[in-house]
Structures are given as C-alpha cells and as structure tokens.
Amino acid sequence: MARRWRRLAALAAAVAMLSSAVLGKVPLASTAPLAGARGLGVHIYDHCPYCTRVELVLGWHGWQPNRLVYGYADVAGPTALIGKKMLPVLTWHDSEGQEQKMCESKDIIEAVESTAESTTGRLIQRRTGRKDLKAWQTRLRRVMHGLTRPRLLQMPIKDFAREEDRKYQMDKYTARGFSYERALADTEKLAPKVNTLLVEFEELLRSDKALNAFGHSWDDLYVLPSLRVLTCVKDLVWPAKVRAYVEQNHADAGVACYFEHAC
Numbered sequence: 001m002a003r004r005w006r007r008l009a010a011l012a013a014a015v016a017m018l019s020s021a022v023l024g025k026v027p028l029a030s031t032a033p034l035a036g037a038r039g040l041g042v043h044i045y046d047h048c049p050y051c052t053r054v055e056l057v058l059g060w061h062g063w064q065p066n067r068l069v070y071g072y073a074d075v076a077g078p079t080a081l082i083g084k085k086m087l088p089v090l091t092w093h094d095s096e097g098q099e100q101k102m103c104e105s106k107d108i109i110e111a112v113e114s115t116a117e118s119t120t121g122r123l124i125q126r127r128t129g130r131k132d133l134k135a136w137q138t139r140l141r142r143v144m145h146g147l148t149r150p151r152l153l154q155m156p157i158k159d160f161a162r163e164e165d166r167k168y169q170m171d172k173y174t175a176r177g178f179s180y181e182r183a184l185a186d187t188e189k190l191a192p193k194v195n196t197l198l199v200e201f202e203e204l205l206r207s208d209k210a211l212n213a214f215g216h217s218w219d220d221l222y223v224l225p226s227l228r229v230l231t232c233v234k235d236l237v238w239p240a241k242v243r244a245y246v247e248q249n250h251a252d253a254g255v256a257c258y259f260e261h262a263c
C-alpha cells in the first residue's frame with residue numbers, strides 16, 4: 001500500500017514539473033527562480049492592476065526591468081509571448097542563457113520574493129483577510145469604474161494611444177452593458193462616493209506606507225493598483241495621508257501615477 005502511495009506521489013510530482021515546463025513557468029520547487037537572471041523584461045499594460053502589482057514588487061526589490069508596454073488592441077504581441085492575449089508577463093535569461101517566461105502576477109511576485117529571500121529578504125506578507133478592508137474594496141469596486149474607464153482612455157499611455165486601442169476597451173465593456181456616456185454624466189454622483197471612500201481609507205491605514213503596522217502585505221498589493229487607477233480622476237479629493245501612501249509607494253517602485261494628467 002505504502003509503495004503504491006509513493007508511486008502516486010512521484011507521478012504527481014512529475015506531472016507538476018512537466019506542466020510547469022510546458023507553461024514556461026519555473027517549477028515551484030525552485031527556491032530562487034530569478035537568481036542570476038539577466039535582461040529582465042516586464043510586459044504590461046500601464047493601466048492593468050495585475051501589471052501594477054508586479055511592477056511595485058519588482059521596484060521595491062530594486063529590479064529595473066525593461067518595461068514593455070502594449071497597445072490594448074495588440075493581440076499579436078502578448079500572444080507571441082505566452083500563446084494568449086494576457087499580461088503581465090516576465091521574461092529573462094537564466095544563468096545558463098536560456099530564455100524564460102512567466103505569466104500570472106502571483107507567480108511572478110512569488111518568484112521575485114523567493115529570489116530575494118536569501119539576500120534582501122521578503123517584503124510582502126500574506127493577505128490578512130481584514131474584514132474592514134474587504135468591505136471597503138467591495139464598495140469601491142461598485143463605484144470606481146464609472147469614473148476610471150472613460151478617463152483612462154485619455155491618459156498618455158501606450159495602452160490607449162491608438163484609436164483601435166481605445167475602441168478595444170470600449171467594445172469590451174460596452175458588450176458587458178457599461179455605458180460611457182452614462183458614466184461621464186454620473187461623475188457628479190460617483191465622485192462624492194469615492195471621496196467618502198478615500199476619507200474612510202485613511203482610517204484603514206495603520207502606517208504611512210502600508211495598510212498594516214507590520215509592513216507591506218498582499219492587502220497593499222490588492223489596493224494600491226486600484227488607487228493608482230483613481231489618480232486619473234480630476235474630481236477626487238485625496239486626504240493627505242492617502243495621497244502620500246499612494247505617491248510614496250509608487251515612487252519607491254519607480255511607477256508613475258496619473259495625477260498630473262487627471263481629467
């Protein structure tokens with residue numbers, strides 16, 4: 001019986017290794033996937049929250065990857081990387097000069113964190129599951145997109161530089177019932193709601209740079225990209241502490257916010 005279980009376990013491990021290799025990911029057993037990595041490239045959409053969380057962690061760890069931004073309607077570019085139109089993707093050459101690619105923001109962040117473990121140490125603790133934070137995020141999600149979707153199209157980012165890129169985003173959300181006209185007409189209704197949420201957010205911050213007193217965690221990685229996207233909305237009033245939290249964390253990572261282009 002025990003031998004049978006051992007055989008099954010060995011088979012499961014082999015399947016895990018194989019699927020990892022097929023997907024171009026580093027097997028989880030690797031403790032420092034980016035050790036000796038050269039020519040790091042981070043392939044992103046500037047406005048994408050999954051991409052921002054990856055850029056934050058790379059930046060906080062001092063990595064300065066080549067930043068490759070794609071037009072939102074560019075299907076061929078991302079597909080050439082991983083076989084589907086989805087970003088972020090991290091690319092690099094390993095210590096043997098082999099090209100490596102990794103998708104899924106969580107996997108990329110874990111690769112960065114586990115590689116740093118032996119040198120600078122991990123920076124990101126697990127998500128806490130704070131109920132106050134979860135409730136706040138749920139309320140924000142309900143009202144933020146009406147403000148951000150139309151305005152992101154006006155930001156000077158490669159994502160939406162071409163007419164076809166803007167059309168791609170509009171078609172995507174219009175097909176789900178989102179109305180750009182109605183959203184813009186609702187600005188005066190939506191902005192005060194988000195302003196209230198920003199005031200409430202100040203109370204959730206338990207240190208200047210992080211949501212929790214112990215430092216950065218996945219709580220911050222879920223929230224900071226949403227707050228960054230909100231920086232494209234001119235009508236919002238940012239409490240000083242909240243603005244400092246957003247600006248400082250992005251500045252530390254070398255990631256620009258949209259404050260100066262807000263409309």
Ligand SMILES: N[C@@H](CCC(=O)N[C@@H](CS)C(=O)NCC(=O)O)C(=O)O
Binds near residue numbers: 049086103
């Ligand atoms: N689970 C993925 C999600 C990535 C994702 O959804 N990326 C979006 C951009 S925000 C994407 O590439 N969408 C392609 C499209 O909408 O055409 C991750 O965490 O990396």
